[in-house]
Amino acid sequence: MRLVLSALSLLLFSQYAWAQTQIFGRISDVDNIPIDGARVGIGDYYTLTDEEGKYELDVIPGKKLMVYFANYNYQPDTTYINLAKGEKKEINRQLKLLKNELGVIDIVDRKGRFDNQVDVSVKSIESFVGPNSGVEGIIKTLPGVSSYSELSSQYSVRGGNFDENLVYVNGIEVYRPFLVRNGQQEGMSFVNSSMVSNVRFSAGGFEARYGDKMASVLDITYRKPKEFGLSLEGSLLGGNLVYEDRFAKDRVSALIGARYRTNQLLLGSLDTEADFKPQFTDIQAYITYDITDEWELSFLGNYSRNLYQVVPQSRTTDFGTIQESLRLNVFFDGREDYDFTTRFAALGLTNRPKKNMRLTYQASVFQTTEQEYFDVLGAYRLGELNTNLGSDQFGEISFTRSIGGFQNYARNYLDAIVANLSHSGLLDQGDVTWRWGAKVQMEDIIDRYKEWERIDSAGYNVPDGSGFNYDSLIVDTWDSLGNPVAGNVYTSILQEDELNLFESFASKISVNSVRATAYVERSQIIPLDSLGDLFYNIGIRNQYWSFNNQNVISPRASISFKPNWESDMVFRFATGFYYQPPFYREMRNLEGGLNENIRAQRSIHFVLGHDYNLRIWNRPFKMVTEVYYKDFGQLIPYDMDNVRIRYRAVNNAKGYATGIDYRINGEFVPGIDSWASLSIMTIREDIEGDGAGYLPRPTDQRLNFKIFFQDYLPNDPTFRVSMTLAYGTGLPFGPPQATAEERVFRLPDYRRVDIGFSKVIKSEGREHKWKVLNNFSSLWVGVEVFNLLDITNTISYLWVKDISTAREYAVPNYLTPRLLNVKLVAKI
Structure with a gap:
């Protein structure tokens, strides 16, 4: 596998x-008892000892x-070598146990061997390559997780949609924008990957302490942070600056990150010619203060503004x-303006009255203001291409099948505030662990929804009445080259009730509600003598929602x-009830109305799993x-x-x-993790x-099917390569306003390979011959190739009617082609 990847990257060097x-x-x-799994390494390159302690x-x-030479709970040791070519040297070491005993939290984490969760290392996140790198990007490579757009950080898990996934940061649930309709508008997610220390993910069967999704x-x-640090990351897609330090005799820690992202590189490669102005900015701060050895005060804050402005000009798409x-x-006229601004603040107080007890009290406020303003007119021509290889007009339009136009209009605005007070606790009694918690959450949502779409497939509109009031102009005539003819136009009608609009929605809604939740869970390890160890976790969760006076209990x-x-x-084996009381979007129907009798959706999970740690190639x-x-x-279609x-x-x-x-992960190459995952599933519904x-x-x-693979040059580990491969079968779809029965078509399969090459200029813990570079703790540069094989993937369709045959054509909306990105990461 190493030789195949090295050939792909054109980085073959002799290993002899x-x-x-x-x-x-x-x-x-x-x-003199051998240590199994001890790490022996040079920089980031290492190997592990076998059961006899040999390496x-x-x-x-x-x-x-x-x-x-290092191993968990042992004092590390080092030595220096300088070997001649072909020389072999024996180095034996005896490691001493650390004097300090493990703390309470370490004892709890040891039970993670039995948890139904996947741990993702920070190094793997840093090495991930793709247009949406970071935590969400690498989560998409895990089993059960699927994604069909590199422009979005959202993902689907075992057939669920994006709204069915919980995301916690430091124990606090975070939200994504409500009104986003495509990936290029989305901007950045809440999570700043450069500030992360631990990532755990569960695709189902999770515990009662986690919320109601x-x-x-x-x-x-x-x-x-443990000490001062500064990291800077820059690429053609934006930048990230993270500062960290400790103050006041190490009682205060500060971790502050600022990000900027622009999708100009990605958007400029799409079919639509337009003036794109995407600007996504974000600043976060995580500050802690150890008041005493038993009390800690923490603050987590975030301000994010995602601006997406576009003036479309024209689009040319070949298909068939x-x-x-x-x-x-x-050909377009008009513009689109999207503004998603979020503010978040959380204050936490943690008390450890005993070594085996932790009590946490939190208060948080999340606010989002979102607006979608667009008014775009389009005049189109659908033509049949000349496919005669011997013709001088090969590849040009030989016959026009349809002409027409459309207009999309929206003035949508949403303002939502979510505030909550919560308490959680943990008591570790050795083999038995108790967890409990309670939360009260207040929600205030104001939504103004005004949107309509007009489709003109015959070259004119048929009004419902008289008394026309004219507004914009729409082109209806084309010359032989497919360009609009100036001066030959029809007028469109301003008043919506005098048009046969394809869709029209208008509503103003205000929702105020309170949710109260509580949970308790118990876990225990039971030794069964010579048979092994039995672990169980049992819990119950309750939520009451004032909007519909519904109370749900989830064992x-x-x-x-x-x-x-x-x-x-x-x-x-894991099972349980997973109720999902509606949030705002589930309550609003297609016409913009609010269902005051909406109920919680319910899912009962049954998960049977097998987890096997093994050694292959002594790794x-x-x-x-x-x-x-x-x-x-009680599903909501x-x-x-x-x-x-x-x-x-x-x-x-x-x-x-x-x-x-299914997932297999490990050190396919010594010292670095890679994995492959395969998922086969189906999800179906029966609508009454x-x-x-x-x-x-x-x-x-x-x-x-996904692969995340890392490698380095054997003769120089500072040259590295990271590759992500994704394959997914197509999703069902149908024409606009289609029922479930009419979604008989499927998108083409999603296929994509992203690859990145990097060179470590300055390694952490090693001196560089150029003294100026020793001001950095580490420094590396990289080149990324997105969509290496230049595969054309489809995300959705634009439907166009042929008025002469009454036939509808699904015109594909393509995703990004092959692109090149450069990257620089420096740490001080």
């Missing part, structure tokens, strides 16, 4: 000279290198088959068994397999267009999702009264 230069030996404790490590000849939970912890090649030319449980075998395996690997079934009730979800606001469906997820039975939901992506 280095392979002949080697250190080897044995690592043990002071009692072998290839090294670069003719250079002075520092070798380190039906699909998944992403639990992120920001780090507490060899037998029927078509071209759509569109959840999981049980894991680790047999006392030579192989390190864990068998796991650590892990294989995880999960089979799941989810039973849905919805339509999906790009990342926009439009609910029907009625609990009139039931359904199910079932599938299997339509007589169609069970049909696929809009997120029914049957097969998903």
Whole structure:
């Protein structure tokens, strides 16, 4: 696999000279007992000892290198070597135990071997390559997770939609903008990946302490700085600056990050010629103050503004088959303005009255103000291309099938405030752990929804009445080259009630409500003598919502068994009720009205898993397999267009999702993690009264396969490569306003390969011969190739009518082609 990847990256170097230069030996404790899994390395390149404590490590000849020996709970050791070519040297070490005992939180984390969660390392996040890198980008490569747009940070988990995923930062739930309708408008997510210390993800069967969503939970912890640090990241897509330090005799820590992103590189490659002005900015701060050894005060704040402005000019899209090649030319007039501004602040107080107890009190406020203003007119021509290779007009339009126009208009505004007070607690009694919590949440939402769409497929509009009041102009005549003819125009009609509009919505809504939640859970490890260890987690969660006076109770449980075998395996089963009381978007129907009788959607999870830690090539690997079934009730049907979800606001469906997820991860290359994941699933729903039975939901992506692979040059580990491969089958879709029964088509399969090359100029902990670079703790530069194979992927369709045949054509909206990005990351 290494040779294949090296050939792909055109970075082949001889491995022979280095392979002949080697250190080897044995690592043990002071009692001469071998240490299994101890790390022996040089910089970021390392190997692990086997069960006998033995290791072998290839090294670069003719250079002075520092070798380190380390293992969890042992004091590390180092030595320096400088070997000649072909020399082999034995180095043995005895490591001493650390004097300090493990704290309470470490004891809790040891039970994570039984948890139904995936841990993602920070190094893997830093190495990930893609237009949407960071935490969400790497989460998309995990089993059960699917995504069909590189322009969006949103993801679907086991058939759920974007609104069914929980995201926590430092124990506080965070939200995404409500009105975003496509990935290029989305901007940055809440999570700043450069501030992260720990990432845990569960695709289902999660514990009662996590909130009321039906699909998944992403639990992120920001780090507490230990010393001064400054990191800077810059690329053609934007930049990120993070500052960290400690003050007041190390009692105060500050972690502050500022980000800027522009999608100009991505948007400029799309079919639409336009004046794009995307500006996404964000600043975050995480500050802690150790008042005493038992009390800690923390603050987490965020301000984000995502501006997306575009003045479209024209669009040319070729589509169809060899037998029927078509071209759509569109000329635009108008503009689009989107402004999504969020503010967030959370104050927390943590008390540790005992070594085995932690009590947390939090207050937080989230506000989002969002506006969508657009008024865009389009005049189009659909033509048939000349496919005769011998013709002088090959590839040009030979016959016009349809001409027409459309107009999209919106003045949407939303202002939402979510404030809450919460308490959570943890009590660790050794083998038994208790967790509990309670929260009161207030919501105040104001929404003004005014939107309409006019489609003119015959060259004119047919009004419903008289008394015309004229407004804008729309071109209706084209010359032989497909350009609009000035002066030959028809007028469009201003008053909506005098037009046959394709869609028209108008509403003003205000919602005030209170949610009260509480949970308690207990987990325990039960030794079963020679059989192994049994672990269980049982909990119950309750939520009451004042809007519809509904109270839902969610019992959840999981049980894991680790047999006392030579192989390190864990068998796991999890089940539970996962109610999702509606948030605002589920309550608003397609016409903009509010359903005051809306109820919580319900999902019952059944997850059976197998977790296997093993060694391949004397390196650590892990294989995880999960089979799941989810039973849905009181579902709210919805339509999906790009990342926009439009609910029907009625609990009139039931359904199910079932599938299997598989993942293997480990050190395919010594010292760095890579993985591959495979998911096979289906999700279906049965809508009451339509007589169609069970049909696929809009997120029914049957097969998903991903690879995240890292490598480095054997002769120089400072040259590295990272690759992401994604393949997913197409999603169901249908014409505009289609019912579930009419979604009989599927998007083309999503296929994509992103690859990045990097060179570490200055490694952390190592001196550089150029003294000026020693001012940096680390420095590296990289080149990224997005969509390496230049595959044309489709995200959605624009529907155009041929008035002569009454036929509708689905014109694909393509995603980004092959693009090049450069990157610089410096740390002080």
